[in-house]
Amino acid sequence: MESKKQSIPYPADEEIEQQVAYIIKQGLPVKQSFIHLLLDLKRQIAGNTFSLAMVRHCLVDL
Incomplete structure (x- = not known):
């Protein structure tokens, strides 16, 4: 019996990189x-009584 070397088709490096990135x-x-993390924290602690403008104002004062 004669053994034949099988060839496995591999994708190009560019295609591999695209698939990994995907x-x-x-x-x-x-x-x-x-x-958004601060707003979520605020909602969990205090409810929706503060506005985004108030949160930004507090951050500016830091």
């Missing part, structure tokens, strides 16, 4: 901005 983009959660 997988990472789909797998990682989107990070919230700092202001």
